[in-house]
Amino acid sequence: MSFILTEEQALLAETARDFFGTQAPVSRMRAMRDAGARFDRDLWRVTADLGLAGVAIDEAHGGSAFGQVGVGATMEAAGTTLAATPLVGTAVIAPAILAAAGRADLLGAVATGEHLYAIAVDEGAHHAPGAITTRAEVAGGGWRLTGAKRFVPEGDVADVLIVAARAPGGISLFLVTPDAEGLTRTPLNALDSRAYADVAFDGTPAELIGGEGAGADLLEPALDAGRVALAAEMLGIAEAAFAMTLDYLKTRQQFGQLIGSFQALQHRAALMATDLQLTRSAVRAAAIALDARANDAAQLASLAKARAGASVHKVTNEAIQMHGGIGMTDASDVGLFLKRARVAEQQLGGHGFHLDRYATLGGF
Amino acid sequence: MADIDSFRAETRAWLEANAPASIRTPQPEGEVAWGGRRAEWANPESKLWLERMAAKGWTVPTWAPEYGGAGLGAAEAAVLAEELKRIGARPAHLNFGIWMLGPVLQKYGTEDQKRRFLPPIARGEIRWCQGYSEPGSGSDLASLRTSCVADGDHWVINGQKVWTSYADQADWMFCLVRTDAAAPKHEGISFILFDMDTRGVETRPIPLISGASPFCETFLTDVRVPIDQMVGAPGKGWEIAKALLAHERANISAEGFARGDGIGLIEAARHGAPGPGGRIGDPNLRLRVAEQAMAQQSFGLTLRHLQQERPPYQADALASMAKSAAAELNKARLELTVEALGVDGLGWDGPGFAPAGLQATRTMLRSKGNSIEGGTTEINLNVLAKRGLGLRDHQ
Numbered sequence: 031m032s033f034i035l036t037e038e039q040a041l042l043a044e045t046a047r048d049f050f051g052t053q054a055p056v057s058r059m060r061a062m063r064d065a066g067a068r069f070d071r072d073l074w075r076v077t078a079d080l081g082l083a084g085v086a087i088d089e090a091h092g093g094s095a096f097g098q099v100g101v102g103a104t105m106e107a108a109g110t111t112l113a114a115t116p117l118v119g120t121a122v123i124a125p126a127i128l129a130a131a132g133r134a135d136l137l138g139a140v141a142t143g144e145h146l147y148a149i150a151v152d153e154g155a156h157h158a159p160g161a162i163t164t165r166a167e168v169a170g171g172g173w174r175l176t177g178a179k180r181f182v183p184e185g186d187v188a189d190v191l192i193v194a195a196r197a198p199g200g201i202s203l204f205l206v207t208p209d210a211e212g213l214t215r216t217p218l219n220a221l222d223s224r225a226y227a228d229v230a231f232d233g234t235p236a237e238l239i240g241g242e243g244a245g246a247d248l249l250e251p252a253l254d255a256g257r258v259a260l261a262a263e264m265l266g267i268a269e270a271a272f273a274m275t276l277d278y279l280k281t282r283q284q285f286g287q288l289i290g291s292f293q294a295l296q297h298r299a300a301l302m303a304t305d306l307q308l309t310r311s312a313v314r315a316a317a318i319a320l321d322a323r324a325n326d327a328a329q330l331a332s333l334a335k336a337r338a339g340a341s342v343h344k345v346t347n348e349a350i351q352m353h354g355g356i357g358m359t360d361a362s363d364v365g366l367f368l369k370r371a372r373v374a375e376q377q378l379g380g381h382g383f384h385l386d387r388y389a390t391l392g393g394f
Numbered sequence: 395m396a397d398i399d400s401f402r403a404e405t406r407a408w409l410e411a412n413a414p415a416s417i418r419t420p421q422p423e424g425e426v427a428w429g430g431r432r433a434e435w436a437n438p439e440s441k442l443w444l445e446r447m448a449a450k451g452w453t454v455p456t457w458a459p460e461y462g463g464a465g466l467g468a469a470e471a472a473v474l475a476e477e478l479k480r481i482g483a484r485p486a487h488l489n490f491g492i493w494m495l496g497p498v499l500q501k502y503g504t505e506d507q508k509r510r511f512l513p514p515i516a517r518g519e520i521r522w523c524q525g526y527s528e529p530g531s532g533s534d535l536a537s538l539r540t541s542c543v544a545d546g547d548h549w550v551i552n553g554q555k556v557w558t559s560y561a562d563q564a565d566w567m568f569c570l571v572r573t574d575a576a577a578p579k580h581e582g583i584s585f586i587l588f589d590m591d592t593r594g595v596e597t598r599p600i601p602l603i604s605g606a607s608p609f610c611e612t613f614l615t616d617v618r619v620p621i622d623q624m625v626g627a628p629g630k631g632w633e634i635a636k637a638l639l640a641h642e643r644a645n646i647s648a649e650g651f652a653r654g655d656g657i658g659l660i661e662a663a664r665h666g667a668p669g670p671g672g673r674i675g676d677p678n679l680r681l682r683v684a685e686q687a688m689a690q691q692s693f694g695l696t697l698r699h700l701q702q703e704r705p706p707y708q709a710d711a712l713a714s715m716a717k718s719a720a721a722e723l724n725k726a727r728l729e730l731t732v733e734a735l736g737v738d739g740l741g742w743d744g745p746g747f748a749p750a751g752l753q754a755t756r757t758m759l760r761s762k763g764n765s766i767e768g769g770t771t772e773i774n775l776n777v778l779a780k781r782g783l784g785l786r787d788h789q
Binding site: 300315 | 664
């Protein structure tokens, strides 16, 4: 397995770092929050204009075909500046579902940024793609959905929702437009200040994609693509929080000493650096495996999601502790990193979910 | 590319013709090819394999031919390693000379020393041991006190070394000594080589919490060593000592610690807590096994990753990172393995316990030393913090 980025991938990574660094620094996300907004449509516009909405879409449909490794480079860069983008749902999960469901005709509008997609799968407190109770029935010449989805990312700003529902033939996926009859969206004010909504359906008309009962098979690889994208974002968050903390250790003085000269802190910093290196490798390996459609791609996706979640959890906690009182203030960015991390850790499966899945896929 | 392809084809053909069948099977403990003057060959094909590989220069493929190597570049050496792995070949021999002494001798030795010592290392004719730690000098290795004074055309050594692995089986020792007791501690140290058969060298094995061990105490009493066996100038040994330690740590982390778990972690958990269809029956244990397996897999990925792409750390910081991570993972895995075995992991020896469980338990006990030997985890974290992360010393 080659871990090294190709010249094109390295260029993409540099472009993404430069773009998010200049166009979407943490201060932009903070300003959005302070303005009471939960979605930055202008940022999404320029992100799509740069081509990042089509990073995982093939060239025939207007994308740049960078695959999951390109997604990883983009998401890691977005994570380092907490850029509030809808990339995971719109640019990663939706294209994977649409392409596999034979709806490549819809990819062009994703690549241009014209259509924003929300992925509505979960219904309870925890990620559980197998536990879907939203019903899909044929009535009046078409499919109609009844049920409720919880904490849907971009749920109230998306142009199209992809909804998982239980049809007579099994779990199936549907396209739903937000203005459809019987659909209600309740915006949520979440920890990371991004756009989420609870979405309810009451006989809501929907368009079946990929065939009745095909939902689980369509979802699994697409959700894995999303999980590895989130893992890359969490890696970026952890790298940034760690870098910020390391800077602090090298500048803050107490007792006439740089606090980074205290061995108790040096060892904790060294352990974080080690943990981050393991996560960096796991995240890269998972992206490579997904692109290669390797047999162990699903297991590596769970590995990457769980490892990155555990790393960012630890690093953000240590970041606050090592910053001391200043780390507790809203004025410091440390808390913003922690808040986004806690949401990303849960999305598409928390630590326990992926430990269990890793074991099941490993046959134990 | 064509060159590397043809090298691969030639290598594959040569291995096909020259690798004896038995060396393509997993190596039992008793057949480790240590080489040396006292070599015992439980399997005659191991000896043949060493001789054939040494004749090709492939026991040390990247060393120059005049020093017993094959002068291969990194790409060719990688191909050779892959092809050896492909057929499941056992190492031609294991020798501290190859991965610890050899590299520093090439950098710091005189031409005469290189020609004298490197080819026998390559051929597995001399088994080396490492004389570093002393009873009063563990982590603070540079405080070592074994004295070395000039007497005509000889050096005379007096002192005691400890944790000398296989000192009782080794032919020669590379040893740290103090040639200047008055100099600052890092500046009075020298690096010297001597034959273990020299008068005044005595060794005594050290039993560990895990039972018998290869570790020894080595007593040095008026040991007379020819003057040309010092590597580097007197008082300049600390730099060599550190370079050798970096090779040691890099190798430990790359190769991992000796496994010998006896039983794999997942298998142990299935045995101790059987569930339906190969599933681990205890849900708490199952998730802890998964977490450990994830850490283990990530570490394996990191080792491959670091061969290709490195964070901007000093090489020794990276070696310290990998070594300490390997040690802590090994300890955690073995503890969990023994816990998973339940009372079947609580035997010391004798009937009533399966050999695999007994071995896992002994290896668990032995693994406690992984984070002590080759630099403690604490020392390695110091190195990583300072040389990797740029954190400063306390003023």
